[in-house]
Structure formats: C-alpha cells, structure tokens
Amino acid sequence: MKFKSQKIAYLFFATCMLLFSLQLVYGFIMGFAHMGLDVLHDWIPFHAARATHTNLLVMWLLAGFMGAAYWIVPEESDREIIFPKLAVVQWAALVIVGVTAIIGFHFNWWEGRKFLEIPRPLDYLVVVDVLLFIFLIGGTIWKSKRYTTTSMVLFFGLLMAALLYLPGMIPTINQTVDSYWRWWVVHLWVEGVWELIMGAIMSYLLIKLTGVDREVIEKWLYVIVGFTFLSGILGTGHHYYYIGTPKYWLMIGGLFSALEPVAFLGMAMYAIVMARKGGRNNTNRIALAWTVGTGVMSFVGAGFLGFAHTLPQVNMYTHGTLVTAMHGHLAFWGAYAMLILAIIAYAMPVMTGRKLSDSGMNTFAFWTSNIGMTAMTVAFGIAGVTQVVLERRMGMDFLAVQKEVEVHFLGLVMAATLFTVGIIAYIWNFVKFGLPSDEVLIERK
Amino acid sequence: MLTKSGAKAFFLLGTGLCSLAFVLLTIDTFHRIPAQTNEDQITESVKKGKDLWEHNNCMGCHTLFGEGAYYAPELTKVYQRRGEIFIRQMLKDPRAMYPNDRKMQQYHFTEDEINSLVAFLKWSGEVNLNGFPADPPLAPKKTEGVGPADLATHVLPKPEIFQQMCTACHTLSGAGGSVGPALDGIGNRKDTAWLKSWIKDPKAVKADTTMPTLPLTDAQLEEVVQFLSSQK
Numbered sequence: 001m002k003f004k005s006q007k008i009a010y011l012f013f014a015t016c017m018l019l020f021s022l023q024l025v026y027g028f029i030m031g032f033a034h035m036g037l038d039v040l041h042d043w044i045p046f047h048a049a050r051a052t053h054t055n056l057l058v059m060w061l062l063a064g065f066m067g068a069a070y071w072i073v074p075e076e077s078d079r080e081i082i083f084p085k086l087a088v089v090q091w092a093a094l095v096i097v098g099v100t101a102i103i104g105f106h107f108n109w110w111e112g113r114k115f116l117e118i119p120r121p122l123d124y125l126v127v128v129d130v131l132l133f134i135f136l137i138g139g140t141i142w143k144s145k146r147y148t149t150t151s152m153v154l155f156f157g158l159l160m161a162a163l164l165y166l167p168g169m170i171p172t173i174n175q176t177v178d179s180y181w182r183w184w185v186v187h188l189w190v191e192g193v194w195e196l197i198m199g200a201i202m203s204y205l206l207i208k209l210t211g212v213d214r215e216v217i218e219k220w221l222y223v224i225v226g227f228t229f230l231s232g233i234l235g236t237g238h239h240y241y242y243i244g245t246p247k248y249w250l251m252i253g254g255l256f257s258a259l260e261p262v263a264f265l266g267m268a269m270y271a272i273v274m275a276r277k278g279g280r281n282n283t284n285r286i287a288l289a290w291t292v293g294t295g296v297m298s299f300v301g302a303g304f305l306g307f308a309h310t311l312p313q314v315n316m317y318t319h320g321t322l323v324t325a326m327h328g329h330l331a332f333w334g335a336y337a338m339l340i341l342a343i344i345a346y347a348m349p350v351m352t353g354r355k356l357s358d359s360g361m362n363t364f365a366f367w368t369s370n371i372g373m374t375a376m377t378v379a380f381g382i383a384g385v386t387q388v389v390l391e392r393r394m395g396m397d398f399l400a401v402q403k404e405v406e407v408h409f410l411g412l413v414m415a416a417t418l419f420t421v422g423i424i425a426y427i428w429n430f431v432k433f434g435l436p437s438d439e440v441l442i443e444r445k
Numbered sequence: 446m447l448t449k450s451g452a453k454a455f456f457l458l459g460t461g462l463c464s465l466a467f468v469l470l471t472i473d474t475f476h477r478i479p480a481q482t483n484e485d486q487i488t489e490s491v492k493k494g495k496d497l498w499e500h501n502n503c504m505g506c507h508t509l510f511g512e513g514a515y516y517a518p519e520l521t522k523v524y525q526r527r528g529e530i531f532i533r534q535m536l537k538d539p540r541a542m543y544p545n546d547r548k549m550q551q552y553h554f555t556e557d558e559i560n561s562l563v564a565f566l567k568w569s570g571e572v573n574l575n576g577f578p579a580d581p582p583l584a585p586k587k588t589e590g591v592g593p594a595d596l597a598t599h600v601l602p603k604p605e606i607f608q609q610m611c612t613a614c615h616t617l618s619g620a621g622g623s624v625g626p627a628l629d630g631i632g633n634r635k636d637t638a639w640l641k642s643w644i645k646d647p648k649a650v651k652a653d654t655t656m657p658t659l660p661l662t663d664a665q666l667e668e669v670v671q672f673l674s675s676q677k
Contacts, residue, residue: 030516033516034516038547038548041548045548045550046505046506046514046516046517047502047503047504047505047506047514047516047550048502048505050505050506050514050516051502051505108500108501108502110502111499112498112499112500112501112502112503112504112505113499113504114504114512114513114514117502117505149449173487173491173492173495174478174482174484174487175482175495175509175510175569175572176478176481176482176510176572177475177478178495179510179512180471180474180478215449218449219447219448219449219452220452222449222452222453222455222456223447223452223455223456225456226452226455226456226459226460227459229456229459229460229463229464230459230460230463233460233463233464233466233467234463234466234467234470236467240474241575241577242510242511242574242575242576242577242578243510243511243512243574244478244481244482244510244572244573244574245474245477245478245481246473246474246477246481247575248470249470249474250575252470316576316577316579317579319511319577320508320511320512320513320515320519321515322515324515325515387515391581392578392579392581393581393582393583393584394581394583394584395580395581395583395584395585395620396623397621397622397623398517398518398519399518399543399546399547399622399623399624400622400623402547403623
C-alpha cells in the first residue's frame with residue numbers, strides 16, 4: 001500500500017461483504033416462496049424481500065465502486081485522498097441511509113418503482129452523499145494534476161452515475177413517462193456508465209496484475225468504452241418496446257441492443273489477451289482469475305443472454321417473465337459482482353500485508369461460486385422458458401404455470417446453496433486477512 | 446494500427462453522436478406519449494391509483510406493462526380480462542379468491558382506494574403498448590359455443606360475468622384457471638337447484654370448501670346457473 005488514505009477502501013469492502021451476505025438471505029426467502037414455501041409471508045412478504053434483495057445488490061455494488069475508487073485514485077493520482085476524515089463520514093452516511101431504507105421496506109415505506117424503491121426523502125440524502133464522494137475523488141485527482149486515463153474514466157463514470165440518478169426523481173402522473181425516466185437511471189447505469197467504472201477498474205487491475213504497458217491497456221479501454229456507449233445508449237430502447245412509447249423504439253432498441261454483446265465480447269477478449277500478454281509471474285493469481293472471470297461471465301450473462309431476449313420478436317413473449325431473472329442474475333454477477341470481488345482480492349494482500357491470496361480456500365471460493373451461479377442461471381432459464389411456452393405461447397393461466405415451474409425452483413435453491421458456500425469461503429478469506437496495517441506503507445518510493 | 450488518440454476520438458465521437466440521437470428521440474417520444482397513452486384520461490382517481498400502486502410496491506410481485514416482479518400475474522389488461530367485480534373482490538379479500546395458492550397481502554383498502562386502483566388499472570389497460578401482451582399463438586382457438594357441434598343449439602351464450610369471475614379458477618373447454626374443477630359437462634352432473642344454492646353460498650353446502658362466495662346480483666346468479674345447466 002502506497003498511501004495511508006487507501007485504507008478507507010477497507011470500510012467499503014467490509015460493508016460489501018456484509019450487505020452481500022444479507023442479499024443472499026433475501027434471495028433464499030424468494031427462492032423458497034417460488035417453491036411454494038412462503039412461510040415468512042406475514043413478516044417478510046415477497047415484495048419486501050424482492051425490494052430488499054435488489055436494493056442490497058445496488059448498495060453493495062455502489063459501496064464496492066466507492067471502495068475501489070478510494071483505493072485506485074490515490075495510487076493513480078500519486079497523492080493522499082483530500083479530507084480522509086470526511087471520506088469516513090461519507091461512508092457512515094451511506095451505511096445509515098442504506099440501513100434505514102432496508103428497514104423501511106419492511107414497514108411499507110418505499111417508492112414502489114422497480115430498482116428505485118428507496119423512498120424520496122432518502123433519495124435526497126443519497127444525492128448529497130454521492131456528491132460528497134464525487135467531491136473527494138474529484139478533488140484528489142484535481143489537486144494531483146496527474147490525470148491518467150484510468151482515473152479519468154473512473155471519475156467520469158462515477159460522476160455520470162450520480163447525475164443519472166436524478167431523472168428517476170422527476171415527478172409524473174403517467175406510468176409510461178415514469179418507466180421512461182426509470183430506465184434512464186437503471187439502464188444507463190448498468191449498460192452505460194457502470195461499464196465505464198467496470199472498464200476503469202479492470203484496466204487498473206490488468207495494469208497491476210499483468211505488467212502490460214499502461215499505454216496499450218488504456219488504448220483498448222477507450223475502444224471498449226466507446227463500443228459500450230455506441231451500443232448501450234440507444235440500446236436503452238429495448239426497455240421501450242412495450243411500455244406505451246412510439247413503435248420506432250422496437251427497431252432502434254433491437255438494432256443497438258444487438259450490438260451490446262460486442263462491447264462485452266471486447267471486455268472479455270481484452271481481459272484474456274492482456275492476461276496472456278503479461279509475462280510477469282504475478283503473485284496474486286486469484287485476483288487475475290476474478291478479473292478475467294468478470295470479462296468472460298459478463299459476456300455470457302450480460303452480452304449473450306441479454307441479446308437472447310432483447311430482440312423485439314422474442315421480447316414480446318419473454319418481457320416480464322422469469323427469463324429476465326435468468327439474464328439479470330448472470331449479468332450482475334459477471335459484470336459487477338465478480339469485478340468487486342476481483343478488486344477486493346487484489347487490494348486485501350496489499351492493504352494488510354498478509355499474502356493469503358493463493359490459499360486453497362480462495363480457489364475454492366472462485367470455482368464454487370461461479371459454478372453455483374451458472375447452475376442458478378440454468379435453473380432460472382428452464383423455469384423461464386417453460387413459463388414463456390406454457391403461459392405466453394399456449395395461454396395457460398399464470399398461477400397454473402407457476403405450479404408447473406415450482407420444481408425448477410428446487411433446483412434453483414440447490415444451486416444457490418452451492419453459490420452461497422462459495423461466497424462464505426470468500427468472506428472467510430476476507431476476514432482472515434484482518435485489518436489494514438500501516439506497517440505495509442514502506443513500499444512507497 | 447490504432448493509436449491511443451484515435452481510440453479516444455472514436456470514444457468521444459461515438460458517445461457524442463449516440464447521446465445526441467438519444468436526446469432527440471426522447472424529445473420526440475415525449476411529444477407522442479400523450480396520444481399513445483390517452484393522457485387526457487388520467488383523472489384524479491387514476492393518479493390516486495398510481496400513488497397507491499407505488500405506495501404499496503405492487504410491482505414487488507406483479508408486473509404492469511411487463512415491468513415488475515414475476516411472482517404474481519401481469520396486470521396490464523386485468524381490467525379488460527377480468528373486469529371490475531373481480532378486481533374489487535380480489536382487493537377486498539385476496540385470500541378468499543385463491544385460497545390454496547400464492548398469497549396476496551391483505552391491504553384493507555377503503556372503497557375510495559379500491560375505486561382509484563380500478564381506475565388506474567382501467568387506464569393502464571387502454572394504453573397502446575405496441576401489441577403487448579400478445580395473444581398466445583398456440584392456445585386452443587376460442588369458440589363461442591361450447592361442447593360438441595350437434596349440441597350447440599342447446600348451449601347458451603357465455604355470460605360476461607362467467608368469463609370474468611368463474612374462469613379465474615375453473616376451466617371450460619380448456620380455457621381458464623386450474624384452482625377449481627373443470628366445468629365441462631357440469632349440467633349433466635348437477636341440477637339447477639343445486640347449482641343455484643352452491644354458487645349463492647358455497648360454504649352452506651360444503652363447510653370446508655375453498656370456493657369463495659361471489660358478489661353476484663340475482664340476475665347474474667340466474668344467468669350463470671342457466672349457462673352452467675346448459676353445459677351437457
């Protein structure tokens with residue numbers, strides 16, 4: 001570790017581990033409910049579990065991005081974070097807002113708009129908190145006068161993510177307009193600016209782990225984020241097919257979302273090629289595995305499975321079915337969850353000085369969680385396709401179809417158990433690293 | 446070979462053009478949404494229904510316009526498909542309608558709130574969604590009369606209330622829900638008097654039945670009983 005203020009990242013990473021564990025618990029509640037075992041109905045009804053599950057995901061990924069930024073930016077800028085104490089306040093505020101929102105969901109306090117369930121008063125606090133974060137990161141880069149492509153892409157990704165939160169707060173009386181703006185937030189986040197953040201974090205990791213020249217890596221970073229925006233911005237159209245907007249979105253959305261896999265394929269090839277190019281025998285092979293893994297799994301989950309059901313002709317029948325859940329799970333896992341786990345796997349040995357990166361437990365965590373998530377995706381996929389055929393194509397009643405797919409959720413819960421075992425192993429390893437230590441600061445030149 | 450500045454130019458140009466196109470399309474879309482969604486029909490009641498929809502996070506289980514969770518039925522055209530009486534009954538006492546199935550929350554809505562939600566769902570169903578949800582292409586073709594063709598003369602037309610309420614749980618000619626038994630040939634098994642007392646108050650006939658007491662008027666009850674009796 002080069003800079004003392006990089007330790008702030010630890011707070012965010014530990015928060016990730018905690019929120020991620022909680023997210024899994026709520027996932028199980030829903031999995032069992034789908035199996036017909038809705039035993040918690042009176043205490044945690046499905047819609048509360050659902051809001052909690054998805055918002056915990058968003059929160060822990062954001063916490064991960066923030067942690068990654070606090071880790072990467074000092075190094076790229078070659079200076080300490082400005083106002084490190086304020087950064088701790090920013091972390092605490094994020095946790096307080098998050099915890100309040102999650103508890104509120106259980107008392108019918110929310111704004112029932114998919115993915116944006118956080119109630120309005122808390123929205124303002126989120127904005128303030130994120131602005132503070134942007135100020136700290138931006139200020140650090142500004143003061144250093146050393147602008148690397150990686151840190152600039154990261155900064156603009158984070159800034160745009162903050163700005164794009166605002167359209168979701170525009171009041172409207174029309175459900176169609178409501179959905180329209182909601183996708184500005186959700187789609188332009190996950191298929192737009194979050195990919196900037198992803199590209200930047202990946203670049204940083206590849207520079208560190210492979211030893212390939214920064215110029216080469218950063219050049220390809222531009223190409224890939226270029227493709228991301230070329231396809232992703234107008235690709236938002238695939239959410240506008242059937243919500244009451246003009247028909248031309250079918251063509252525009254269909255065309256551009258068909259291009260979206262290109263960006264993810266680029267991301268995957270980028271990771272693989274750079275990892276092969278790097279002749280350096282790096283000591284943290286598991287962090288490289290997570291980095292390359294995020295490229296590959298995001299291509300399969302976000303790129304390929306996304307493509308598979310965003311063609312308008314297909315989407316007519318898959319829109320609003322379990323097929324979406326199939327795509328969603330592997331996409332978020334591959335593109336963002338694995339990426340956060342990669343940066344944590346890279347940062348922990350450097351931060352604590354404990355070289356536990358090549359432990360068997362870590363390898364076990366990597367493979368078990370990936371196999372578990374792949375199996376979950378398959379279970380969702382079979383349930384989803386069955387639902388589409390029986391309900392949307394053959395016209396069977398919704399609830400009758402849900403009875404038919406209950407058995408697939410047994411498979412899903414089994415796969416989720418495997419996944420959870422992998423994640424427990426990862427967290428176990430995280431805990432074993434212990435707290436960051438100032439003694440490792442000596443590496444500084 | 447691509448240089449770094451070339452790559453940067455590609456990124457900036459691509460992003461700029463796509464963002465511009467997206468903003469222009471958004472402006473155009475907003476000009477067209479009022480007509481496509483019948484915005485002039487968004488009454489105070491519809492607005493209140495939307496607030497209730499959001500306040501209670503209905504999207505946490507249901508989908509509307511195909512958006513939401515996949516735990517409870519898609520509601521875009523529920524007003525057109527099931528009708529007002531069914532929606533009201535469902536909102537008043539969700540458990541009574543599907544007793545052994547997935548549970549819906551009991552919200553204790555007031556009459557006024559139920560009116561608003563009905564208005565909201567009615568408005569939603571009338572929005573032009575570019576053909577969504579599509580009719581199931583492989584579904585058995587719906588015929589007006591039921592039963593074999595030679596008996597068609599004895600068969601009465603299907604009452605609207607039957608289509609809205611009864612098919613939520615029962616099938617007839619292969620269409621409908623799977624909660625209660627199929628009603629094909631029911632006229633052979635039960636006589637008119639039995640059907641009448643059964644539908645009027647199912648619990649009085651069979652105490653442990655899961656069939657709910659439906660809010661039918663006398664005329665509707667008579668219509669349904671006659672229709673069922675004709676199913677031979």
